[in-house]
Amino acid sequence: MSHECASEPLLRVMALHALTYCERLFYLEEVEEIRLADEAVYAGRRLHEELAVDEGEIVSLVLESETHGLKGKVDCLRRRDGRLIPYEHKRGHAAKGEQGPEPWPSDKIQVSAYVLLVEEYAGCVIEEARIRYHADNVTVRVAVDDVARDQVRKAVARARELSKSVERPPVTDNERLCVRCSLAPVCLPEEERLAGNPEWKPIRLFPRDYERQALHVTEPGARVSRSGNTLVVQAPERERRVFPVHDVGEIVLHGHAQVTTQVIHLCAQQDIGLHWITGGGRYIAGLVAGTSPVQRRIRQYEALRDPGVAFRLAKRLALTRGASQLRFLLRASQGMDRAAKGVQPAINGIRAALAAMSHAEGLDTLRGHEGEAGRAYFSGLPGILRTDLDSRLMFTGRTRRPPQDCFNALLSFGYSLLHRDVLQAILAVGLEPAFGFYHQPRSAAHPLALDLMEEFRVPMWDMPVVASLNRLQWDPDQDFTRAGPQVWLSDAGRKKAIEIYERRKEDEWKHPVTGYALSYARLIELEVRLLEKEWTGQPGLFARLRLR
Ligand code: SF4
Numbered sequence: 001m002s003h004e005c006a007s008e009p010l011l012r013v014m015a016l017h018a019l020t021y022c023e024r025l026f027y028l029e030e031v032e033e034i035r036l037a038d039e040a041v042y043a044g045r046r047l048h049e050e051l052a053v054d055e056g057e058i059v060s061l062v063l064e065s066e067t068h069g070l071k072g073k074v075d076c077l078r079r080r081d082g083r084l085i086p087y088e089h090k091r092g093h094a095a096k097g098e099q100g101p102e103p104w105p106s107d108k109i110q111v112s113a114y115v116l117l118v119e120e121y122a123g124c125v126i127e128e129a130r131i132r133y134h135a136d137n138v139t140v141r142v143a144v145d146d147v148a149r150d151q152v153r154k155a156v157a158r159a160r161e162l163s164k165s166v167e168r169p170p171v172t173d174n175e176r177l178c179v180r181c182s183l184a185p186v187c188l189p190e191e192e193r194l195a196g197n198p199e200w201k202p203i204r205l206f207p208r209d210y211e212r213q214a215l216h217v218t219e220p221g222a223r224v225s226r227s228g229n230t231l232v233v234q235a236p237e238r239e240r241r242v243f244p245v246h247d248v249g250e251i252v253l254h255g256h257a258q259v260t261t262q263v264i265h266l267c268a269q270q271d272i273g274l275h276w277i278t279g280g281g282r283y284i285a286g287l288v289a290g291t292s293p294v295q296r297r298i299r300q301y302e303a304l305r306d307p308g309v310a311f312r313l314a315k316r317l318a319l320t321r322g323a324s325q326l327r328f329l330l331r332a333s334q335g336m337d338r339a340a341k342g343v344q345p346a347i348n349g350i351r352a353a354l355a356a357m358s359h360a361e362g363l364d365t366l367r368g369h370e371g372e373a374g375r376a377y378f379s380g381l382p383g384i385l386r387t388d389l390d391s392r393l394m395f396t397g398r399t400r401r402p403p404q405d406c407f408n409a410l411l412s413f414g415y416s417l418l419h420r421d422v423l424q425a426i427l428a429v430g431l432e433p434a435f436g437f438y439h440q441p442r443s444a445a446h447p448l449a450l451d452l453m454e455e456f457r458v459p460m461w462d463m464p465v466v467a468s469l470n471r472l473q474w475d476p477d478q479d480f481t482r483a484g485p486q487v488w489l490s491d492a493g494r495k496k497a498i499e500i501y502e503r504r505k506e507d508e509w510k511h512p513v514t515g516y517a518l519s520y521a522r523l524i525e526l527e528v529r530l531l532e533k534e535w536t537g538q539p540g541l542f543a544r545l546r547l548r
Contacts (some may be wrong), residue, residue, distance in 0.1 A: 012030070514541075
């Protein structure tokens with residue numbers, strides 16, 4: 001066997017393991033370079049560490065072969081009856097064969113590949129490898145004959161072929177493999193099966209919530225530094241606050257808070273998002289670590305350059321946002337005299353705009369009707385605010401840059417927080433935020449982030465902010481500052497808004513199509529992944545969120 005193209009990088013033996021398990025897993029890990037360490041992966045690493053301590057025989061031999069085009073780390077090499085035998089340790093169970101425990105196909109190809117590497121290294125012929133399955137406490141012998149060697153060669157060739165493709169292989173037919181797959185939250189196999197078969201009852205392989213929290217630094221003059229595996233926030237005249245790194249998913253610097261270079265490096269290494277927002281709430285920039293998988297961006301460009309695809313997605317998005325606006329007004333005005341409150345005309349206006357949108361045949365027409373829905377929605381908002389609210393907190397119309405009253409200051413600030421989360425999710429998924437399908441690249445904001453925000457503005461900010469106003473949580477003197485006609489949130493107001501927003505992110509919502517519940521924070525990422533499915537797999541699941 002010879003490595004066909006010496007200029008090609010060597011394949012990891014573990015990549016052959018992934019390829020045999022599921023071709024899509026190989027592609028995600030090796031081509032798109034997505035690797036997520038879940039509990040099973042950590043447990044596997046722990047096993048190897050413990051074995052290294054317990055068993056003096058662990059060799060952990062790192063080998064490379066240009067001939068075979070492979071590289072890998074052999075767990076253990078033992079000499080039995082004068083013969084060298086590579087051993088591999090597995091945490092789980094062996095496969096159940098008719099004659100007793102058997103190796104799984106992916107494990108078999110892995111140890112066969114190790115045999116080839118060890119043969120070349122040691123200059124001898126090896127006919128057998130062994131796999132220790134610790135959950136069963138059994139060792140299985142694997143004969144490495146001509147058939148096994150041929151399987152390795154074919155797997156290497158298939159891996160090279162897949163590496164050149166920009167198309168992700170389809171999800172596996174064997175859904176039991178997905179339950180144990182660490183990349184299920186990225187691959188979304190159940191959602192893809194649902195898109196292809198509306199009768200499918202998906203199980204939730206996507207984590208319900210993030211384990212790591214957002215750290216907002218709002219105090220003027222605050223500084224974030226690193227001390228070992230902790231982040232330290234020191235603000236003038238405030239106590240020093242310390243956060244373990246593994247509890248933080250993103251750092252958001254408001255205003256002129258400072259961050260050290262060591263923290264920037266740490267964020268890049270540990271996949272912690274770092275975002276800068278002005279004191280007025282405008283998003284400036286963000287840093288999200290990770291590779292930039294070009295295959296995804298090529299697919300995104302190819303898909304969204306098609307005006308038909310872009311229009312279809314824009315229409316679904318506009319209809320979803322309009323439907324949320326309508327549902328919110330209907331819910332919030334339940335039991336009210338809608339006509340007297342001025343909510344009914346708004347409801348009628350959104351309904352008419354939604355009907356017109358569903359017949360729209362071009363982007364400009366769609367934008368026109370979406371604008372009508374938006375104007376109708378905002379005209380109805382004053383009617384769902386309590387009548388004894390301080391008049392300075394009342395809503396009289398949308399003003400954006402800059403906001404000119406308290407209500408608009410609240411809306412703008414919350415949308416800025418939302419923009420940050422959507423952008424973080426887009427970058428984490430590996431899409432290009434500058435290339436959207438609905439918004440034009442006019443401002444500093446990224447068009448794709450603006451597109452995706454449309455789905456979340458109402459449930460993630462308009463609803464909680466109206467509820468907080470109706471609970472009389474806002475003080476127009478303490479929570480806002482004024483500069484001429486412009487109104488911004490004060491330090492106290494920013495803290496309050498962040499608290500409301502972050503609490504909202506933790507609320508759970510049952511996805512109307514997949515049927516499982518997850519937090520809003522996870523929902524954003526799920527929607528980005530479902531958007532990508534519009535051009536990588538089964539379309540039809542993106543932008544189907546509905547308020548009940
Ligand atoms: S989740 Fe299933 S289809 Fe997706 S990579 Fe894993 S095993 Fe393959």
